[in-house]
Amino acid sequence: MSFLEERIQQVFREVLHNQDLIVSDSMTSHDIQGWDSFAQVRLVIAFEEEFDIKFTTDEVATISSVAGLKDALVSKGVAAD
């Protein structure tokens, strides 16, 4: 697991209150228990805080997979490894 993937997993674990959650690139919001529309906003806020970035209106509405999240982070300058 890369450094970035570990950070992403840690945020999911904190927001969804599940320290045993395993998060992988192929997962979408359907695969991760607790990732509903309300959690979406909490996740957005948590990722903004963790990586010191801001998502756009479009991203907030459409990010629904781990891969999509990772792409958005990298596009904002977060190191991909």
Added chain:
Amino acid sequence: MELNSILPSNNHGGSLDQAARITDLEARAAAVRDLIVQFRGPCTASDMRTLLRLAQGFARERRVALELALAIGDENAAAAWLRGCLKEALADHEGAAAVFGVHADSASGEEGALFQLALARNLAKCGRISEGWHPLARAAGWAATNRTLSAIDQQIATCRKQQTPPARRVCRIALLGTATLDFWAPALRARSFAAGIDAEIYIAPFHQYRQEILSPESGLKAFRPDVVILATDWRSLHLPDEVGAADAAQLVRAKVAGLEELWRACREQIGATVIQHNFEIPETDPYGRLSVSRPGGRGRLLHRINLELWEAEQRQPGVAIFDLEQAASIYGKQRWNDPVLWHTARQYPAADAVPFLTRRLAALLRALFGLTAKCVVLDLDNTLWGGVIGEDGLNGIRLGGGAEGEAYAAFQGYLKSLQKRGILLAVCSKNNPEDAQAVFREHPETVLKLEDFSIFVANWRPKEENLRQIAATLNLGLDSLVFVDDNHAERLRIRRMLPEVETPELPADPARYIETLDRTLSFEALTLTEEDYKRAEAYRENAVRHELQASSANVEDFLANLQMRVELRPFDQANLPRIVQLINKTNQFNLTTRRRSEAEVGALMASGGCYTQFMRLRDRFGDNGITGVLIACQREGVLYIDTWLISCRVLGRSVEDAMIASVAAYARRKNLRYIQGEYIPTAKNGQVKRVYERFGFTCIREEGDGGMLFQYDVDAPGPETPAFLTVEDHTQEPVV
């Protein structure tokens, strides 16, 4: 200086992030070890999170983690933090707690919060939950991010399953408003906990605040809140860009009247105190400055609505305005608003502002429940002047004149103003008393004078002993003190030994002392009463009484010489704030410790079914003010004393005799044969367990928890009021 920005001086490359990317675990551990050992400067929260992640990674191979923990010591905060994290990841919770415990009180801000939270978490895992409450409260006060506040909230919830958290006040708070409020709950619970308030929070469905308040069977009503926070935002007022000048006044009145209607409903139908948010004057406005310069511009209307809200607060009991406009200004309106989160999630203010907002809300809650600080305890050297008086002398210290001296004089001025409105000042200094007092007597630039201090302690004893003495002499709990000292070691010592005392982190520059003390928000108040303005004077008068007592041959002589006059009256609107203040903060002589908000007391008065009494004590040396409260209600043919409390300031004066005699007189007039009084035990009121027996009451029932019910037959003679008390009893007259 961030750990991540250290330039490489070894073979393993630069920052923590780079070290974290080394794939071989042993090599990664070696890189981290080298970075940590040579690290200088403070460890930021971001570093701490990275180190936590690293520790969890290392723990996948026990040997690597153990070796690393041994290789690094306690040379700096980063090393200590990493060591603690490694021990925790290795499930050595006692070890982790020990490591975190050493450093937790040195750090402040978000970093301090992370240390305190880690300490509490590991203590809980060892089963030492009761030791973790103070660290959790500290963490909740220091934390600056939502994620940490949320983690603290979670930890409190986890520990609560095994032990009830200690709290100065338990309450139910309802959040209603026009934006998404769900994010506030974890943060507000944590911030309240930091203030000694155990809050259960109900969040009304989005934008349903009117329905929840006005409809007879709402979730809000079922929740029975003590406090209702009405977080309506400026957009919900639907003000147009501009109205005609002639229509402005009416529009302002209508908007405020709409809110007043809701406050009335909260008070009358729910019995809750209302905290009403006022309105942000938004940064962006297509009218620019015209929005305020035009008499009907939206900005101008919002200013006028806010002003009228302050006036409405004065008129309406049970309402406190939360100054959101000021909060947004201080935070910075550009950061306060996040248009993306507003459009996607109706989040207002921005999520990042919620930690700041909830700290200010909790300060208001403290004021509401009478939990604010009452006294500032001050060091002297380099706190109230620059330099050391014992070495530099009166001419060498910097006070007034010159930039540094001016900063100290300004700080003294701020403290003087606090004192004038009822906050006590105390000195706790390691100095010879004569040297120290000379400054306040003789220095030409001193703003504070000797008589401004309610107690002046200058000696060479450990400060925790002196702080205890100060609290005892002023009859205050340790949790009513704020300790200000420029010396980090002293601050650390007091945080450790007296965790109930608030010890803010003081910056090195005296120019920043005022803002540091101000930002504690520990002295907020809802009202100023006569008692507040005269508090310092009252303490001086008390000192004179103590001298009389010391010189009296016996107690009877002392009491007779005081020439006490007791005035008893039913509750009235004018004195309601002070009565409510007493109801909420008196702990020792308090038989039933029933806390009531201004709204609830007002409702009780309006219902007309109860006997109410406040007691005011004057003597030769001055007016002690309103210092006793009693409420008695008829139930089942008996007069039941629901509330009886007396301020500790006037205990031992036999005023309780006068209060009870008046209740007996009332019972006889109403042909009620029996008076009942109850003792409900708390941690602080043990001294009054049997006080009813002194007046001829007998115990008719004992509860398992130590509670007792006493009864008095009014056909029996008495109770007598001592001859040295002159009593003016207005409670027997019909209330007009």
